[in-house]
Amino acid sequence: MLELIDLSKNFGEIRAVDSVSLKIREGEMLGLVGPNGSGKSTLLKLMLGITRPTSGRVLMDGKELTERGWKELRKRIGYMPERVVFYDNLTGKETVALFARIKGGDPTRAEDLLKSVGLAHAAGRKVGGYSKGMRQRLNLAQALSNDPDLLVLDEPSSGLDPVGTKEFYAIIDGVRARKKLTVVLSSHILAEIEDRIDRVAVMKNGSLKAVGSLEELYTSLKLPLKVTLSVNGAGKEMAALLQNAGAMDVVIHGSRLVADVPRADKLKILSTLMERQDGFHDLSIREPNLEEVFFGVH
Amino acid sequence: MVFTDAMWAIARKELSDKLKSRWVIVIAVGFAFFTLVIAYFGGATSGVAGFRNMEATVASLTSLVTYFIPILALTLGGGIIADEHDKGTLEIYLASPISPAEFITGKFLGLAIALSLAMVAGLGISGLALLIGSGMKAFASYLVFMLNSAVLGFIFLSVSFLVSVLFRERARVIAFTVFLWLFFSVLYDLGLIGLLIITKGAVGNDVFSIFLTLNPVDVYRVINFLSIGELKVFLGLVSVDLPAYMKTPVLAAVSLAWVGVPLFMSYRLFKKRYLA
Numbered sequence: 419m420l421e422l423i424d425l426s427k428n429f430g431e432i433r434a435v436d437s438v439s440l441k442i443r444e445g446e447m448l449g450l451v452g453p454n455g456s457g458k459s460t461l462l463k464l465m466l467g468i469t470r471p472t473s474g475r476v477l478m479d480g481k482e483l484t485e486r487g488w489k490e491l492r493k494r495i496g497y498m499p500e501r502v503v504f505y506d507n508l509t510g511k512e513t514v515a516l517f518a519r520i521k522g523g524d525p526t527r528a529e530d531l532l533k534s535v536g537l538a539h540a541a542g543r544k545v546g547g548y549s550k551g552m553r554q555r556l557n558l559a560q561a562l563s564n565d566p567d568l569l570v571l572d573e574p575s576s577g578l579d580p581v582g583t584k585e586f587y588a589i590i591d592g593v594r595a596r597k598k599l600t601v602v603l604s605s606h607i608l609a610e611i612e613d614r615i616d617r618v619a620v621m622k623n624g625s626l627k628a629v630g631s632l633e634e635l636y637t638s639l640k641l642p643l644k645v646t647l648s649v650n651g652a653g654k655e656m657a658a659l660l661q662n663a664g665a666m667d668v669v670i671h672g673s674r675l676v677a678d679v680p681r682a683d684k685l686k687i688l689s690t691l692m693e694r695q696d697g698f699h700d701l702s703i704r705e706p707n708l709e710e711v712f713f714g715v716h
Numbered sequence: 717m718v719f720t721d722a723m724w725a726i727a728r729k730e731l732s733d734k735l736k737s738r739w740v741i742v743i744a745v746g747f748a749f750f751t752l753v754i755a756y757f758g759g760a761t762s763g764v765a766g767f768r769n770m771e772a773t774v775a776s777l778t779s780l781v782t783y784f785i786p787i788l789a790l791t792l793g794g795g796i797i798a799d800e801h802d803k804g805t806l807e808i809y810l811a812s813p814i815s816p817a818e819f820i821t822g823k824f825l826g827l828a829i830a831l832s833l834a835m836v837a838g839l840g841i842s843g844l845a846l847l848i849g850s851g852m853k854a855f856a857s858y859l860v861f862m863l864n865s866a867v868l869g870f871i872f873l874s875v876s877f878l879v880s881v882l883f884r885e886r887a888r889v890i891a892f893t894v895f896l897w898l899f900f901s902v903l904y905d906l907g908l909i910g911l912l913i914i915t916k917g918a919v920g921n922d923v924f925s926i927f928l929t930l931n932p933v934d935v936y937r938v939i940n941f942l943s944i945g946e947l948k949v950f951l952g953l954v955s956v957d958l959p960a961y962m963k964t965p966v967l968a969a970v971s972l973a974w975v976g977v978p979l980f981m982s983y984r985l986f987k988k989r990y991l992a
Binding site: 489497504505 | 721722725726729733736737802803804805807808809810811812813814815991992
């Protein structure tokens with residue numbers, strides 16, 4: 419759908435984005451992760467044409483974007499900036515209708531949109547009386563006001579509590595269930611997005627360090643599985659057994675033994691453990707998570 | 717230029733804000749009050765109170781307007797970009813299909829309409845009172861005065877947009893706005909008087925006329941004086957004869973240029989600063 423080719427952006431001497439190439443596939447949910455200052459927001463702005471690249475190109479459906487092309491692209495994009503307060507003196511409905519008009523959407527759908535984000539009860543209330551969570555929902559409603567094909571979300575759960583976050587992503591899922599929607603979202607809260615995204619792009623110091631599905635990244639980064647045993651006795655014998663079978667970083671905490679197991683050795687180690695079932699009374703195996711991908715890349 | 721739906725949506729929002737906040741009503745009432753006071757008591761220094769002829773009233777009101785309208789228009793538009801930036805809504809506009817020209821024009825239209833409504837209502841109320849008090853004679857002068865006052869408002873609104881793009885911090889916007897008001901409404905003419913004194917009047921009418929066109933307040937003043945048949949420009953106690961080509965159509969064109977040029981510059985600078 420959208421392809422970024424060798425994009426770079428300098429602000430004076432600071433290279434905020436450094437030669438990033440990235441393809442955004444139609445219908446996917448792509449997570450853009452990285453620490454603060456890694457260039458995520460700048461990359462999103464380059465994607466939206468809000469800021470011009472120092473070098474590189476942005477292609478839409480294979481074609482380089484002209485000024486007219488950018489205008490056409492923006493009709494298909496919904497953007498949810500990280501920090502937006504909106505206008506205190508407008509109601510929720512007026513706010514969504516305003517941005518719908520500006521983006522070529524249907525302002526009469528404002529109430530339906532507010533209902534879909536759980537703000538039907540506050541549609542007629544001035545935004546000045548909205549809570550932080552309500553403003554985030556309003557932000558999502560305005561981003562959806564032109565029925566976009568591509569939704570760009572910059573730290574969308576910022577300021578939301580866990581319940582609000584869960585509801586927020588449920589709304590996104592609801593929209594994706596109704597139509598083919600491509601979502602690019604940036605976040606530094608890894609645990610929140612790892613179960614939701616199809617692919618992840620990891621940024622550091624303006625560069626793209628890794629991109630792919632979580633399984634692809636686990637494999638390419640050779641991230642180990644975490645095996646935890648509740649051992650019978652001191653556990654030294656089980657520790658030695660696991661190390662001989664290929665486990666790494668074996669640590670004993672009281673009656674708990676934790677070891678990193680290479681993915682390739684998973685079945686071998688399980689088989690070894692089954693031969694010594696008297697040595698432990700409980701077992702858990704955890705797949706790597708996005709946080710480990712993040713630190714593995716960094 | 718085509719006026720698009722998006723542009724009108726932005727204009728309507730700005731106008732609606734000013735109507736809801738009662739800014740329009742407050743300014744209209746203020747205008748009406750001050751213009752009626754000036755019109756009635758303008759001759760008090762001569763021991764006369766009451767509505768005078770239209771020419772004398774327009775001359776008195778011109779002085780009031782040259783102080784009031786510039787600061788009003790400068791403060792109206794000075795924070796327009798900073799506000800959107802602070803609220804975070806500017807990025808939503810920039811990521812939308814509207815062009816910078818539509819954005820700037822929409823904002824300007826909305827505020828210009830709000831300013832016009834306030835001025836027409838305020839000055840119109842006074843005009844009706846003057847019509848009753850002074851009669852129909854020279855009412856055309858008052859209409860020219862109203863239209864010219866509106867254009868003066870648009871000029872300084874346009875300048876305020878340039879200020880709003882130049883400075884992102886509100887404190888700097890306020891400081892520069894006050895400076896501009898002082899410069900155009902007070903200091904510039906003092907400078908011209910000083911020039912005449914220093915050169916002992918050696919500055920020719922042509923050169924002096926050019927200097928006048930460089931200050932929109934002076935252009936406004938000259939148009940009003942021409943409308944009441946005055947062929948001299950009064951700057952304090954000094955009067956200067958105008959050259960023959962300084963006619964209303966020429967000065968009107970200069971006024972419109974004063975509206976267009978700062979607005980165009982603000983559009984170009986906005987593109988450079990916010991879309992670079």
